[in-house]
Amino acid sequence: MIEWLKKVSLFDNLNDEQLEHILRIANRRTITAGSILFHEKEMGLTFYVVLAGSIKLFTKSNTGEEKVLSLVNSGESFGELSLLDGRPRSASAQTLETTTVLELSSEQFMALMQTHFDITRGILAELCRRLRQTNEHVNDLTFLDGRTRVLKNLITLANKNGKRDGNLISIHMALNYDELAQMAGVTKPVLSEVIRELEQRGVLQFGINEYKLNLLKLRG
Incomplete structure (x- = not known):
């Protein structure tokens, strides 16, 4: 203990x-x-x-x-x-x-x-x-659009809770989509749209209670 x-x-x-x-x-x-x-x-x-x-x-x-x-x-x-x-x-x-x-x-x-x-x-x-x-x-x-708020929130959670392996940061995530949207201050459809875009670009990979950020793709 x-x-x-x-x-x-x-x-x-x-x-x-x-x-x-x-x-x-x-x-x-x-x-x-x-x-x-x-x-x-x-x-x-x-x-x-x-x-x-x-x-x-x-x-x-x-x-x-x-x-x-x-x-x-x-x-x-x-x-x-x-x-x-x-x-x-x-x-x-x-x-x-x-x-x-x-x-x-x-x-x-x-x-x-x-x-x-x-x-x-x-x-x-x-x-x-x-x-x-x-x-x-x-x-x-006040000053950021919804997409930027979602991306910033994901990066903040990664910096706080993530484990890095090369260019990938793995983040244990117990929040659901509704809760992620609330934290970013956006609607659920906006969150879903941004996540789809990031997944298509290879920036984001979602798993069960976990997501991964590809820093190389994020900078691209």
Whole structure:
């Protein structure tokens, strides 16, 4: 278990004794695909670290339309925002596949932040990253066309989660077409059209829960 924690960027600067302490106070849970961890507008009581699997963070409009905000993979954390400001959850969280998480209560989370500055700094860096990401997404929706947004989103996911082998980057992908379209801020027909074009050019290869980007064809 401690080897799993060493893969979590938030805990990069902690020693084995400190990591063992986190394991003692945290609750480890394996959750089936499609499970809701919390709903938007609920009060936040728990901080999560993903050890394996993936989770989508999303919001819903008054008409029930869903918007995927981000994808959280193994080694990443989420759920700290409402613990820090005491306000309700800003999004809902749902597992995309069987997922194992570590759960820390609000009290445990705040105690860790008080005693480990490296964790506090990591949380602040993650919040800054998400703010920059939100600003960039607003800019993309304002100035980029649908095709460019889809391509940029695929490249961003590849850079974040992909494994490179020569000119090919393989990306494990638990999101479906609807969710990919929501992340890119386009309609499903636009997404399908762009993906068909990229497949015809040999830039993109789709498989089961995976896609591959050919960097050589992408640059061509």
